[in-house]
Amino acid sequence: xxxxxxxxxxxxxxxxxxxxxxxxxxxxxxxxxxxxxxxxxxxxxxxxxxxxxxxxxxxxxxxxxxxxxxxxxxxx
Amino acid sequence: xxxxxxxxxxxxxxxxxxxxxxxxxxxxxxxxxxxxxxxxxxxxxxxxxxxxxxxxxxxxxxxxxxxxxxxxxxxxxxxxxxxxxxxxxxxxxxxxxxxxxxxxxxxxxxxxxxxxxxxxxxxxxxxxxxxxxxxxxxxxxxxxxxxxxxxxxxxxxxxx
Numbered sequence: 423x424x425x426x427x428x429x430x431x432x433x434x435x436x437x438x439x440x441x442x443x444x445x446x447x448x449x450x451x452x453x454x455x456x457x458x459x460x461x462x463x464x465x466x467x468x469x470x471x472x473x474x475x476x477x478x479x480x481x482x483x484x485x486x487x488x489x490x491x492x493x494x495x496x497x498x
Numbered sequence: 499x500x501x502x503x504x505x506x507x508x509x510x511x512x513x514x515x516x517x518x519x520x521x522x523x524x525x526x527x528x529x530x531x532x533x534x535x536x537x538x539x540x541x542x543x544x545x546x547x548x549x550x551x552x553x554x555x556x557x558x559x560x561x562x563x564x565x566x567x568x569x570x571x572x573x574x575x576x577x578x579x580x581x582x583x584x585x586x587x588x589x590x591x592x593x594x595x596x597x598x599x600x601x602x603x604x605x606x607x608x609x610x611x612x613x614x615x616x617x618x619x620x621x622x623x624x625x626x627x628x629x630x631x632x633x634x635x636x637x638x639x640x641x642x643x644x645x646x647x648x649x650x651x652x653x654x655x656x657x658x
Contacts, residue, residue, distance in 0.1 A: 436598040438526040442608055445529035463598070476530045 426458040426494060427451060433462045433490065441455045441473050443493065448479060451497045456482065459493040466491055506649040507536045508657045512544030514552040514587060519658050520545070521605035528612030532653075536609075537645045539619035541613065542658075543626075546618060546633050553587040565589060576616055610636060617644060 430447045432440035440461045447457050459470070467484060470493045474481035482494040505527040510519040515645050521534050527534045538546050545552070556577040563569065576582070594601070602610075609616070620639045623630065630639070638644075649655050 434598040436600075437599050438522050438529075439598070439600050442525055473530065 425456065427455040429458045429460070431460050433460055435461070436463050437465050439471065441469055444473070444493075445472070445477075448495065448497050453497055455497050457495045457497065459495065461491045461493070462484070462489075464491070466493075470495070501531045503654075504648070504652040505532045505534045506645070506652040506655045508535070508645070509536050509538045509542035509545055510540050510658065512541030512552065512562075514554040514590060516658065517545050517550075517552050517602040518605070520656075521602060521609055524654065525605055525608045525612060527654075528609065528614050534612075534615060535645075535648045535652075537614040537617045537619065537640075537649075539624050543618055543622055543628065543633075545602070546607070546616060546637055548632060548634055550606075552602060553583055554590050555583050557583070560567045562586075574613050606634070612635070615648070 428451060430443055433491060435443070440463055444457065444459050447459075451457060453481070456469065459475050463469075470481060470484060471481070474495060478498040480496040480498065482495050482496055484491070505524070507520050507524060511517075520542075524534045524536055536640070537566075544550075556564065559577075560569075560574075564572065591601075615638070616636065617638045617640050618633060620641055622628070623639065
């Protein structure tokens, strides 16, 4: 199930690193491609929502799997 | 992004703990598409030295959480013991590393990469006889008017 184009493992990183790494990773993708982010920072749930709203990169999904937070972001 | 927002920050403090807010906010703002400038003045200039020697002090800082509940029983005067500052700095750095918090140098690099404009207060540099060669590359030098040139157009302006 490759419904994403790139994956970023931000496990163990704290604010603001998951956002900064995601921004960097999105920079390497082209419009319409999807970035999957894995994070452990509970603050990242709200932060990725805010990041998506402010940058226009759509947050396709936000969820929790086995104690980790998984985000899917589509590059605008 | 259409009409870019602007964030202006004045960084005035030169300790390890207070190094975080300006660099966290500036790097994040840059990631969100803000055009960002930090003006470093007085002790804040320690944050733009090539060689970062930032420390955190428990002295005169009753809000600082101490290990082993020391803040409850350890006499305040004990925080003035020689060596206490470097011990606390070491412990703080260790804790930050364990929690996945970026180092100040790392955040500063990220700011530079994201083209956050950094301006050093020329007056402070003169006042403390600081050597311009000790500062990071790309740092500009200017005064209050330089700050207002950018801050006057900013959407958010913070004094830290």
